[in-house]
Amino acid sequence: AQSVTQLGSHVSVSEGALVLLRCNYSSSVPPYLFWYVQYPNQGLQLLLKYTSAATLVKGINGFEAEFKKSETSFHLTKPSAHMSDAAEYFCAVSENYGGATNKLIFGTGTLLAVQP
Amino acid sequence: GAVVSQHPSRVICKSGTSVKIECRSLDFQATTMFWYRQFPKQSLMLMATSNEGSKATYEQGVEKDKFLINHASLTLSTLTVTSAHPEDSSFYICSARTAGSRYNEQFFGPGTRLTVL
Numbered sequence: 001a002q003s004v005t006q007l008g009s010h011v012s013v014s015e016g017a018l019v020l021l022r023c024n025y026s027s028s029v030p031p032y033l034f035w036y037v038q039y040p041n042q043g044l045q046l047l048l049k050y051t052s053a054a055t056l057v058k059g060i061n062g063f064e065a066e067f068k069k070s071e072t073s074f075h076l077t078k079p080s081a082h083m084s085d086a087a088e089y090f091c092a093v094s095e096n097y098g099g100a101t102n103k104l105i106f107g108t109g110t111l112l113a114v115q116p
Numbered sequence: 117g118a119v120v121s122q123h124p125s126r127v128i129c130k131s132g133t134s135v136k137i138e139c140r141s142l143d144f145q146a147t148t149m150f151w152y153r154q155f156p157k158q159s160l161m162l163m164a165t166s167n168e169g170s171k172a173t174y175e176q177g178v179e180k181d182k183f184l185i186n187h188a189s190l191t192l193s194t195l196t197v198t199s200a201h202p203e204d205s206s207f208y209i210c211s212a213r214t215a216g217s218r219y220n221e222q223f224f225g226p227g228t229r230l231t232v233l
Contacts, residue, residue: 032219043120043209043224044160051219090159094220102220108159
């Protein structure tokens with residue numbers, strides 16, 4: 001069964017500092033992986049996705065993530081945090097096969113706080 | 117592109133009443149829509165998956181008679197919370213996926229905050 005583990009429910013960084021949000025997955029087949037961001041009282045916005053092409057994926061707002069099969073990880077990074085990055089971040093996994101009922105399995109989320 | 121809307125964004129109702137939430141894909145055809153529930157400071161819990169023109173598939177533990185889902189067209193799915201009770205108060209989020217999606221990429225609506233008094 002697929003699962004996603006996000007280490008650290010709360011992460012706090014200073015403005016301008018490196019952002020690192022951790023995500024580990026378990027999947028029996030090569031997965032598709034996603035990072036979503038959620039601002040308060042809003043839906044989820046896709047930051048980036050891994051689809052078996054390049055292992056380093058660049059997304060919106062300066063975020064990127066690297067797929068490491070050996071570590072079963074897909075950590076999200078941003079070189080320099082901005083105050084507007086403060087939000088909840090969710091990692092999600094989907095099995096890599098076609099099908100009308102494929103589901104996304106979400107991690108428990110990491111709340112990122114950015115200190116001035 | 118790939119915009120999903122939800123209506124209403126916020127609803128307050130009395131216990132025992134029914135509430136309908138609409139989810140629309142504005143600029144694409146969504147063959148599959150998903151309904152999630154999110155409690156404060158928690159992750160999204162998938163409630164059901166609906167495919168256009170067929171019955172929804174509910175996740176284990178979700179009462180299908182309580183949470184009625186209709187996906188009558190390629191751009192509209194509705195979730196009706198029947199005989200709502202205070203424990204149904206939550207943030208409900210829908211998402212939509214296109215027919216040609218290879219990667220199960222879902223586009224999310226802005227959510228509906230339901231408060232049952």
